[in-house]
Amino acid sequence: MRRYLLPILLTCAAPAMTMAQQQDSTTIKHIANEVLTHSTAYENLRVLTKQVGGRLAGSPGMVKAEQWGVAALKAAGADTVYLQACMVPHWVRGAHEEARIISKFRDVTPPLNVLALGNSVGSGENGVTAPVLEVSSFDDLEAKKDQVKGKIVFYNYAFNPTFIKTFYSYGDAVKYRGQGASRAAKYGALAVIVRSMSHGANNEPHTGSMTYDTAYAKIPAVAIGLQDADRLSSRLKDDPTAQVFLRTNCEMLQDTIGHNVVGELKGSKYPDQFLTVGGHLDSWDVAEGAHDDGTGCVQSIEVLRTFKALGLRPEHTLRVVLFANEENGTRGGKKYAQLAKERNEKHIFALESDAGGFTPRGFTMTMDAEKKAKIASWRPLFEPYGIYDFEEEGGGVDVGQLHAALGTPMAELSPDSQRYFDIHHAPNDVFENVNKRELELGAFGMAALLYMVDKYFNY
Structure with a gap:
């Protein structure tokens, strides 16, 4: 009898949700259901890793990956897809x-x-x-x-x-x-x-x-x-x-042209203000770059696809960026930040996934105390999905360039890290070492966080 009574007592003891919290909880549940039922992230990753493979900056794989990124963002329903050119190093093994x-x-x-x-x-x-x-x-x-x-x-x-x-x-x-x-x-x-x-x-x-x-x-x-x-x-x-x-x-050749691949879902209220989400498209040449950082790319694309599928038109423009050359130069992130500053763009928030596609545990964040406290207050909405850690400072390498240039609040998906360095930058970073369910849970967490930021953050 006691085992059945305890959950009832705990439920009674929990504080009642406000109307807004109930609405957010319901929407987040819809996001979870959509991603966990209809996600294209795993199939996108299969194509990227098995048909493109290694994609170091300057290599033929880089060019194929950029073409893949354009096609994947269009298929996800982006309003606009374009390439952002930057010079990248060309190192050959x-x-x-x-x-x-x-x-x-x-x-x-x-x-x-x-x-x-x-x-x-x-x-x-x-x-x-x-x-x-x-x-x-x-x-x-x-x-x-x-x-x-x-x-x-x-x-x-x-x-x-x-x-x-x-x-x-x-x-x-x-x-x-x-x-x-x-x-x-x-x-x-x-x-x-x-x-x-x-x-x-x-x-x-x-x-x-x-x-x-x-x-x-x-x-x-x-x-x-x-x-x-x-x-x-x-x-x-x-x-x-x-x-x-x-x-x-090995040798270093002359720099060549690479591209950030960018897809946008136009904001309904503030189309000239941006929420950036992304991963880096390049990988080391010796593997398929599945966890580093194919998972981050396909999770970011999945965020846009999910918003589109559910009819969640963000208030601010959602911008998915597949960054060039994170691995041996960070030229893509630097170019993105440079252009944002030159154009005087207004950036609300930047989120990256570049820590592997393992089970999500939370987000690392670098922003002012008020915004960080606001995100931490959303923990009860995320805890039912195993996402609970909102305490640590951090942010991805590529969005870190935007943070440095404009002071944009930034965050990074923080998965369980126990297996990541078994495969990081190694030949065994392959598609077969990615778990579909873990990948999708990470994509859900990113989409849910961006939904909340879009609703509650202002420039």
């Missing part, structure tokens, strides 16, 4: 990356599983053969700086497993990928090997963008899979004289 241990033991060992880091220079056809200096941190590099010259520096810095939100682990470790080559070149290193930005239980190497300090020589940089990172570390302990042969063939 090249063929035949390899690395192997050369040891006095003369035993046959499998090659090391590596991927060149994005924007890295190549080694040249002859490759680099050199002793390896393992370091655990930049402090360790400084302590060993007199040993660096003529060697390959191996940054063996592991993801911190104690962070429950794994993006903190990424933020803690990613400096070795981004800055490691130049920090080592300062002391005469010939190349660097960086432990992948992951805590996954596999040996997939994870690429990603790096930058060079122009004060020092540009040297090749690769990421190494976790199991092979451990194998290399173990071999160096057994045989400190071991060397590594490393060869990559």
